[in-house]
Amino acid sequence: MAPPSPYLAGAPIQLQPLSFTWLDGHAIELAALRLDQVDPELSGNKWFKLLHHLEAAAAAGAEGLISLGGPHSNHLHALAAAGRRFGLRTVGLLRGHPQDTPTVQDLLDCGMALHWLGYGGYRERYQPEFWAPWQARYPGFHCVPEGGGGLLGALGCAELVAELQQPLEAFGWGDYHGCWLAAGTGTTLAGLVLGEAGRHPVYGALAGPGEHAVAATVATLLQQAGRDDTGYRLFDASRRGFGRFDPELVRFMRDAEREGGMPLEPVYTAKALMALREQVRAGFFAPGSRLVFVHTGGLQGLRGANLDAVLQAEPGPGAAETGREKRPAASRRQG
Numbered sequence: 359m360a361p362p363s364p365y366l367a368g369a370p371i372q373l374q375p376l377s378f379t380w381l382d383g384h385a386i387e388l389a390a391l392r393l394d395q396v397d398p399e400l401s402g403n404k405w406f407k408l409l410h411h412l413e414a415a416a417a418a419g420a421e422g423l424i425s426l427g428g429p430h431s432n433h434l435h436a437l438a439a440a441g442r443r444f445g446l447r448t449v450g451l452l453r454g455h456p457q458d459t460p461t462v463q464d465l466l467d468c469g470m471a472l473h474w475l476g477y478g479g480y481r482e483r484y485q486p487e488f489w490a491p492w493q494a495r496y497p498g499f500h501c502v503p504e505g506g507g508g509l510l511g512a513l514g515c516a517e518l519v520a521e522l523q524q525p526l527e528a529f530g531w532g533d534y535h536g537c538w539l540a541a542g543t544g545t546t547l548a549g550l551v552l553g554e555a556g557r558h559p560v561y562g563a564l565a566g567p568g569e570h571a572v573a574a575t576v577a578t579l580l581q582q583a584g585r586d587d588t589g590y591r592l593f594d595a596s597r598r599g600f601g602r603f604d605p606e607l608v609r610f611m612r613d614a615e616r617e618g619g620m621p622l623e624p625v626y627t628a629k630a631l632m633a634l635r636e637q638v639r640a641g642f643f644a645p646g647s648r649l650v651f652v653h654t655g656g657l658q659g660l661r662g663a664n665l666d667a668v669l670q671a672e673p674g675p676g677a678a679e680t681g682r683e684k685r686p687a688a689s690r691r692q693g
């Protein structure tokens with residue numbers, strides 16, 4: 359295994375025991391790997407996805423980093439904070455039209471230069487000519503794919519498996535039977551599969567529809583890393599769609615936060631935990647299983663959401679919006 363990234367802060371990640379009433383009677387032990395606590399500014403899976411991008415930028419002598427995302431993006435938030443901390447300029451290409459969100463405020467505070475692309479302009483991001491004008495405008499900047507994806511992103515998340523060993527020991531678990539986490543693009547999941555190398559299965563709870571796209575992304579990343587598929591499984595956790603919240607989800611999240619003693623957010627982590635409850639109830643895990651719930655962070659993105667409005671909304675398809683702007687379905691992603 360590669361040596362740990364020099365950008366890793368060195369503070370061990372906490373593994374926290376979780377007890378929920380819905381675990382009672384199933385003889386399943388659950389602990390959360392608190393990536394949300396890794397660092398006050400650089401938190402969650404987005405930080406691990408950036409590790410090797412930072413190394414690549416340093417190796418290339420890049421003056422800065424350029425990437426894209428939405429106005430609540432956890433990825434741009436981590437990127438902007440990393441740029442400030444490690445002395446790299448950062449440029450963010452944003453989806454939609456200028457708006458003021460707590461995330462955007464933080465990006466500006468970190469000194470990130472923002473360019474709003476509109477929705478149409480943002481959809482162009484997969485076109486081969488998309489990057490050329492930005493590379494001309496910011497010569498030598500290292501381009502980071504949306505969400506910190508790609509093989510470099512996955513390899514950063516592979517380090518999580520090694521990071522897990524120390525807290526596991528402190529926790530008194532000799533071994534565990536699998537990791538459960540939220541999946542957006544599947545990059546983080548692919549990294550865990552690479553890090554596990556078949557030792558434990560990895561379970562991904564899909565935060566949005568599109569199991570095929572996620573499976574294809576994971577397959578591509580494993581292939582690029584020169585590895586076979588060594589054991590993962592996807593579960594639907596998307597409920598009404600990516601970034602959509604319903605009253606049952608919000609109530610579940612609030613109960614889980616209270617019982618579990620850890621904060622969650624509704625886009626990824628609460629949906630993932632709710633899908634885990636479903637599988638526990640369905641008897642998917644054998645009694646005696648010890649599971650690691652990877653808390654992928656994302657709490658900063660919650661600041662823009664009005665969850666009380668969700669609870670007050672009439673249940674029914676499409677009734678519970680997030681309190682955020684309606685976005686075209688194809689680009690409704692947090693990145």
Ligand SMILES: *Cc1c(COP(=O)(O)O)cnc(C)c1O
Nearest residue numbers: 542543544545546626654655656
């Ligand atoms: C981005 C994100 C994910 C999804 O990560 P992928 O690597 O795209 O699957 C999960 N949880 C949180 C909190 C995120 O911000």
